[in-house]
Amino acid sequence: AQKVTQAQTEISVVEKEDVTLDCVYETRDTTYYLFWYKQPPSGELVFLIRRNSFDEQNEISGRYSWNFQKSTSSFNFTITASQVVDSAVYFCALIVESGAGSYQLTFGKGTKLSVIP
Amino acid sequence: DSGVTQTPKHLITATGQRVTLRCSPRSGDLSVYWYQQSLDQGLQFLIQYYNGEERAKGNILERFSAQQFPDLHSELNLSSLELGDSALYFCASSPAKSWNTEAFFGQGTRLTVV
Numbered sequence: 001a002q003k004v005t006q007a008q009t010e011i012s013v014v015e016k017e018d019v020t021l022d023c024v025y026e027t028r029d030t031t032y033y034l035f036w037y038k039q040p041p042s043g044e045l046v047f048l049i050r051r052n053s054f055d056e057q058n059e060i061s062g063r064y065s066w067n068f069q070k071s072t073s074s075f076n077f078t079i080t081a082s083q084v085v086d087s088a089v090y091f092c093a094l095i096v097e098s099g100a101g102s103y104q105l106t107f108g109k110g111t112k113l114s115v116i117p
Numbered sequence: 118d119s120g121v122t123q124t125p126k127h128l129i130t131a132t133g134q135r136v137t138l139r140c141s142p143r144s145g146d147l148s149v150y151w152y153q154q155s156l157d158q159g160l161q162f163l164i165q166y167y168n169g170e171e172r173a174k175g176n177i178l179e180r181f182s183a184q185q186f187p188d189l190h191s192e193l194n195l196s197s198l199e200l201g202d203s204a205l206y207f208c209a210s211s212p213a214k215s216w217n218t219e220a221f222f223g224q225g226t227r228l229t230v231v
Contacts, residue, residue: 033216043205044119044207044225045152045209047220050218050219091160095216103216104175105175107160109159110159110160
C-alpha cells in the first residue's frame with residue numbers, strides 16, 4: 001500500500017523567509033511519480049512539479065526548489081524569499097502503476113502555508 | 118484560467134438524489150481526471166478517461182459513474198447521494214494517457230448534500 005505523509009499541518013512564516021514543506025512517501029514499487037500541487041484560497045488546484053522515481057536530480061524553478069531523496073523517501077519543497085501570494089495549501093502526491101495500465105494515486109493531507117506580510 | 122471548465126460551480130441537493138457534474142477539458146487534451154476533496158477523506162482520485170475510454174480507476178464508489186463523450190467532455194454522475202458525498206469535485210485534463218505529464222484543473226464543483 002502507498003502512503004504520503006505531510007507531517008506539517010500548518011506553517012506560518014513572515015514574508016521573505018525561506019520555508020520547506022516536507023513530504024515523506026511509502027511504496028514498495030520501484031517505478032513511481034511524485035507531484036506537488038498548490039491550492040490557493042480561491043480553491044483551484046495548480047500543478048507545480050512532477051518527478052519520476054529514476055530522476056533524483058533536484059530542481060529549481062524561480063523561488064521554488066525540490067529536493068528528492070530516495071534514500072529517505074522524501075520529496076521536500078522549499079520556497080525561497082516567501083511572498084504573501086505563496087499562501088496556500090500544498091499537497092504532495094504519489095502515483096504508482098498498479099498493473100494493466102492502472103494507477104494508484106495517493107495524496108498527502110496537505111500543508112497550509114500562511115505568509116504574513 | 119486553466120482552460121478546463123466545470124459546471125455547475127455550486128450544487129445543493131437532497132439525500133437520495135442524483136446529480137451530474139460536467140467537465141470540458143482544455144482544447145486538444147484527451148485525458149480527463151476526476152477528483153473528490155472532502156474534509157473527511159481529503160483529496161482522492163476517482164477516475165480517469167482517455168479518448169472516451171476508462172483508463173484508471175481510483176476510490177470511486179459504485180454509486181458514482183463517469184463517462185467521456187466523443188467531443189471529449191466528461192460527466193460524473195453521483196446517485197443515491199449521502200451527506201458524506203458533500204465535497205468539492207475537481208476535473209483535470211492533460212494531453213497524454215499517462216500520469217507523467219502536467220494536468221490542468223478546473224475550478225471545481227462544490228456539492229452540498231442536505
